[in-house]
Amino acid sequence: MSDQKDARGWQRYEIRHDTEYCYAYSVTSARHRAHLIPMSHADQRVEHCTLTVNQPLSESSEGTDFFGNQYREFSIQTPHRLLDVRVNMKVAVRAPQWPDASPEWTGKSLARRTFDPADQRGTEFALNCAPYLVDSPMIPALAEASIWARDHINRSGAPLHEQLLAMTYALHQEFIFDPDATTVDTPLRTVFEHKRGVCQDFSHAMIGALRSLGIPARYVSGYILTHPPEGQPRLVGADATHAWVEAWCPGHGWLGLDPTNGKAVTDEFVTLACGRDFGDVIPLRGVVIGGGEHSLDVSVTVTPKSPQKPHSRGALPAV
16 A cells, blocks of 8 residues: 555535435325435545435334445325435545555456455455355346456456456446436346446446456445536536445455446545445335326435545546
């Protein structure tokens, strides 16, 4: 690690996230779970967070799921046609430490079938990585993912963190961002076939590729600071949730990678939750009785509160 780690500054953001469901007919009963409480970790501090619902709640509770994410569950027994869930948060983020060096890697799986219980690193690996080595409901094991991954590794050996960055950039270059190409339920096989999609698809594709190589990888949901065209104001509600990937690098832990934008995670990323795939971190899910057809409107505004550094649109650190 670089000696400059102590010089990392904290960037502060205010974020407003509104989710509005409008139903054709009255919902008589509903129960929802929200993964909309930001995560606290070494490079992110939650300074304030409130979640409000526009309907009276019959039940409300908070908890922590298997993956360490906070959630809020609530029930509504009052008939309603409009559900508005609003979250306001203040978060401080600093740029994650990126390795100066990492183990040479030639494509051999990082997974171990057995390890000595006295092996501290082996225990840490098992506890942190076991759920993220195997396929999951939205990221099945696919030959297409394995073939793509093995076409993009350096079998002669190169530091693992450099290879992870190179794969991030390769996926960014080869896949096309196209909001009309997929839906939230599009199978991963289709994404690999057409190489088009949005951040969820890019992240699922990279996770599938990394897992096929035996590299633990997990899905991260959150926000990214967007930059309006020069000379134009930041538009309220014009932002959106974002998704990226974290891959395990021995000796360093989880490294954040954004294949949609072809770069490593910086202090412009705010983490909400992590899991095996999108299904584990859906921002708002639930079961309702009644309602009929419905419309969904999501509005997100990310406002920086720290002095902003000059923005560079260059994607990836050199490898």
